[in-house]
Amino acid sequence: MAVRGAVPEVIWARPERTGRGPKPAYTRDDIAAAAVRIADAEGLDAVSMRRVAAELGCGTMSLYNYVPRKEDLYELMMDAVSAEHEPWEPSGDWRADLFRVAHATRSLMHRHPWVPRLMSPVYGFSPHALRYLEHCLACLDPLDASYGTKIELIAMLNGVVTTYVRNELDTAERVRxxxxxxxxxxxxxxxxxxxxxxxxxxxxxxxxxxxxxxxxDLEAVFQRALERVVDGFAPR
Amino acid sequence: MAVRGAVPEVIWARPERTGRGPKPAYTRDDIAAAAVRIADAEGLDAVSMRRVAAELGCGTMSLYNYVPRKEDLYELMMDAVSAEHEPWEPSGDWRADLFRVAHATRSLMHRHPWVPRLMSPVYGFSPHALRYLEHCLACLDPLDASYGTKIELIAMLNGVVTTYVRNELDTAERVRxxxxxxxxxxxxxxxxxxxxxxxxxxxxxxxxxxxxxxxxDLEAVFQRALERVVDGFAPR
DNA sequence: CCTAGTTACGTACAGCGTACGCAGTGCGCT
DNA sequence: AGCGCACTGCGTACGCTGTACGTAACTAGG
Structure with missing residues (x-):
């Protein structure tokens, strides 16, 4: 019996290819890239199953072979943009590294203004999101604190960045x-x-x-906010 | 010529009653209360124009006499819950007052789990939201800082509360x-x-x-987050 | 080779926001 | 006093959404 429709399973646990049947015409990356392209150009609300299928050049229902639910399409999109976050070698100055990560996240959100609206802890465990989190923890290696505290710090910093950029972009995104x-x-x-x-x-x-x-100076306000959050955690 | 449909105007600038024609059967408060009731009981996605009209007991399109766009319905809902924020006399200890406000906001969001999803600066200027903001500023009277800084602090605290509670409630709200x-x-x-x-x-x-x-202890984590933010702004 | 599982995709359904048309109502002006 | 217009109420209709389901073509494992 073929698995049809939605089933309680993370999309990442689903193999892209099972071996049986015709070769899939598209990869997950193709689909995610198409959806991201639409969201960037026309806003998140333009991302519908029909629209993405049209962008790929296939029938609407064919998409459901790859993406069981629309929610999973969002998950693919968030992972695709997380992949833009290329990890680098931490400098040893965890404070500076954290600021660098935060600024990178902000500019990512400016490239993809729909990201703040989709930001949610449930998308925090996709492959590239995990890579991002691991990189943040690596940056915090020099900080003498428990992993619990470090994760609290990362979560708070991400939250502040998201909130801040959302405020910057909110009207612009909703004006569509x-x-x-x-x-x-x-x-x-x-x-x-x-x-x-x-x-x-x-x-x-x-x-x-x-x-x-x-x-x-929006840039200065942002930097000030970051410093305040970090200082609250680890006063100099 | 009657004003039909959407027009560039904040709903609060629209008079509820103009004098001409039959008496409206419902007030804005009736409508907001109905929408909030539905959102509380069945989730934000259950709030549709048809569903709210049904809850009120009127035809779907009659609702458009009161609420030109669905977006305005959200604005009414956010103002209605902001009204639950009853201002009180500041104690003189601005730090304690801020924490009290934050905890009140958190428990409000627990009562209305859809609020974090709707939280946005564009809803920050409804009548009751302004009353709330004025009250926050009153709490900060003892703090020696510019209004610019005070507003940055309030914005950041609100952002942290929203992010935190969203993380608490996100799966619960989306599970529907x-x-x-x-x-x-x-x-x-x-x-x-x-x-x-x-x-x-x-x-x-x-x-x-x-x-x-x-x-x-979620409560403790929350309180810790608040203290860190406030300490980042005004170290003791 | 056969067949089970997969891909591809058209059709269909329920629900959405809302434009528009028309009937009925009552205030404001002449 | 009465006319006219602005307003309320609401049914119908359009284009859109996510997705359940049926069917045809294809291919790898036993």
Whole structure:
């Protein structure tokens, strides 16, 4: 009896090729790459089984031979982008190495703006995600702490990076679903916010808006956030 | 000419009642409460325009008189749960007050497990979200820092709380969409992870798993994370 | 060689967001 | 007072989604 449809099994435990029957026309990498290409160009919501199949040039239902559920397609996508994280030799300065990893993750998310939306611990155990985690732990070898603490630190740093970049990209990613332009979206939100502030109901918010911050350097704000998190864990 | 369908306007700027025509049968609060009830009981994906209309006892398209787009329904839901955040008189100990806010947010998310998935800066400017933000700033009055820094701190703390609770609830929320049970899901992931670790390709991960952490106290891990973030901002 | 298991793919179904048309209602203006 | 218009309520319909299922072609193991 052939295994049809979804079955309780991680996609990575499924062999790509079993030996019997015709040779598969595509690899998992082909499929993941096609899905990533669509998500990069048209947003995550454009990634449908039909659309990916069309991108590959096969029938919709053929895709289900490779990917039992849409959820598994997301898992392939997240693993594919994790593969962009090429591990390097740790320098011995764990703090600097951690910052380097964080900046690499941020730029990865800028290349693939849908990643923050998909970020979840359940995708943290794909082959390339494990390689990434192992590399982070290698960077932390010089730090004298338990693995439990190190993993807490990595999780928190990843969380902060994700949150931060999500805030950077959120409107940009969601604007695709809007029936109007990003400018109109921003204009209307600012107009409403201005009205609320002017109402006097939120005096501290009003004061915050009056405070002149000077030019905002997103890169600097990000770096500052990273340093604060790391300092909270291991004060210098 | 009547305003039909979506128009570039925040839902909060739309008056609930304009004076002309028959009296609306429902208030925004009714609608938000119905949607929240469904999301709490059956998960966020069960919240569809049809389902909410059915819950209210009206035709699907009648809902569009109140809520121009589904996105606005989410905005109503997020404001409705923000309203559960009743501001209190700050104690003068901003650190303790911040922790109290964070714990309240965490327990709110446990009551409404779909909140982390919806958490986004764009919902941060609804009436009750503004009230919440103003209250956080009030708690930070004793802290000698610019409003810019204070807002960075609040944003980071909220981000950490969201990330943390999302990790707690993620599988539980997503298990509803799975064609198998949560136990099977966990079992298969652990089985795969165990195999990978045993392969020897991830020595530090393997060491981390051999390390006996003793009983894990989620509450303590959470509190520790909060303290680390706050310490990173304002070392004692 | 045979046959079981696999690939490929068309059809079909239930559900989604929502555009549009029309009937009925009651406020505001003349 | 009464006309007209803005509004509410709602049924229908369109294009989209994930995916269950049936069928035909193919190929490797016994």
């Amino acid at each position: 679903a809007l029936p109007w332009s990003e400018d109109e979206e921003n204009a209307m939100r600012i107009a409403y916010l201005g009205g609320q502030i002017a109402s006097g109901a939120y005096p501290r918010m009003a004061a915050a808006f009056r405070e002149d911050p000077g030019p905002i | 969409a799975l064609p198998w049970s949560e136990d099977e899901e966990n079992a298969m992931r652990i089985a795969y992870l165990g195999g990978q670790i045993a392969s020897g390709a991830y020595p530090r991960m393997a060491a981390a798993f051999r390390e006996d952490p003793g009983p894990i």
